[in-house]
Amino acid sequence: EAQVTQNPRYLITVTGKKLTVTCSQNMNHEYMSWYRQDPGLGLRQIYYSMNVEVTDKGDVPEGYKVSRKEKRNFPLILESPSPNQTSLYFCASSWSGRLYEQYFGPGTRLTVT
Amino acid sequence: QQPVQSPQAVILREGEDAVINCSSSKALYSVHWYRQKHGEAPVFLMILLKGGEQKGHDKISASFNEKKQQSSLYLTASQLSYSGTYFCGTANTGGFKTIFGAGTRLFVKA
Numbered sequence: 001e002a003q004v005t006q007n008p009r010y011l012i013t014v015t016g017k018k019l020t021v022t023c024s025q026n027m028n029h030e031y032m033s034w035y036r037q038d039p040g041l042g043l044r045q046i047y048y049s050m051n052v053e054v055t056d057k058g059d060v061p062e063g064y065k066v067s068r069k070e071k072r073n074f075p076l077i078l079e080s081p082s083p084n085q086t087s088l089y090f091c092a093s094s095w096s097g098r099l100y101e102q103y104f105g106p107g108t109r110l111t112v113t
Numbered sequence: 114q115q116p117v118q119s120p121q122a123v124i125l126r127e128g129e130d131a132v133i134n135c136s137s138s139k140a141l142y143s144v145h146w147y148r149q150k151h152g153e154a155p156v157f158l159m160i161l162l163k164g165g166e167q168k169g170h171d172k173i174s175a176s177f178n179e180k181k182q183q184s185s186l187y188l189t190a191s192q193l194s195y196s197g198t199y200f201c202g203t204a205n206t207g208g209f210k211t212i213f214g215a216g217t218r219l220f221v222k223a
Contacts, residue, residue: 033211042115042200042215043155050209058210090154100145100204100211104154 002027004105006091012111013081021076021108023091029103030096032074033058034066036087037107043090049074050096081112114139116203118214125191125221133217135201136183143204144177144184149216150197158186158199191221 004025013019025032033048035058045058049068063085065077074093078085088109092102116137123131135144143162147155161177161184172189188195198216 031209035213040215043202043213045211045213048209048211056209059212099209100143100160100202101157102155102211104156106154 002103004091004093004103006089006105006108008108009106010109012113014113015082016080019078019081019110021078021089021091021110023074023076023105024072025074025091025093025103026072027093027095027103028071029093030071031099031102032068032091032093033102034064034074034076035090035092036060036085037090038087046076046089081110083112086110086112115212116141116144116201116214118199118201118217120217121215122218123220125188125195125219127193127221127223128190129221131188131191131219133186133188133199133201133219134183135185135203135214136181137203139182139203141177141179141182141184141203144175145202146175146184146186147200147202147213148195148197149200155200188219191219193221193223195219196221 007022030051034046035043044060047066049055091105094102119134145160146158149155175186177184200213202213
């Protein structure tokens with residue numbers, strides 16, 4: 001089954017404790033992206049990647065890191081999480097030829113206390 | 114800059130029609146629409162690439178007027194399954210960065 005998977009789905013952590021949210025897709029998509037969703041603000045892009053080893057900032061990259069060492073994986077790293085990073089996070093992927101037809105993962109709900 | 118969606122929320126009875134608008138202060142090269150049902154991930158509906166282009170997806174269609182820098186999503190004879198939040202998205206000039214509107218919450222009641 002074609003899908004984007006994220007782990008963990010739910011996470012409660014404390015300020016300053018480094019964490020990684022994994023994202024993996026099995027569709028051989030070149031483009032991958034991370035979004036955060038907050039009430040009233042919609043989906044805001046954090047980082048995106050056009051292909052392996054090619055990443056760039058979205059609209060809200062502060063406090064996040066990403067890497068793309070393999071085509072199928074695109075982990076999101078929070079080196080020192082803060083309460084304002086409490087949010088619902090989505091990973092998405094798409095073919096480079098149909099960039100805007102993105103397939104979203106199920107989401108990761110992160111709470112930082 | 115985030116596109117502006119209107120209305121923010123709408124309540125319909127089954128069978129009624131609705132229009133959701135998406136406008137931008139910057140030039141639009143494409144507009145894409147997604148629907149997110151409660152507790153689920155967003156799902157792609159359609160993309161519009163040319164001025165004045167219209168597309169359809171079941172009884173949901175959309176138009177894109179690049180001169181007016183706006184797109185409209187038309188939901189005809191709404192069904193209970195149409196309930197959810199609708200997002201329009203646009204691309205930056207280079208095309209790789211995606212910017213979504215804040216969303217329009219649609220609730221269809223029986």
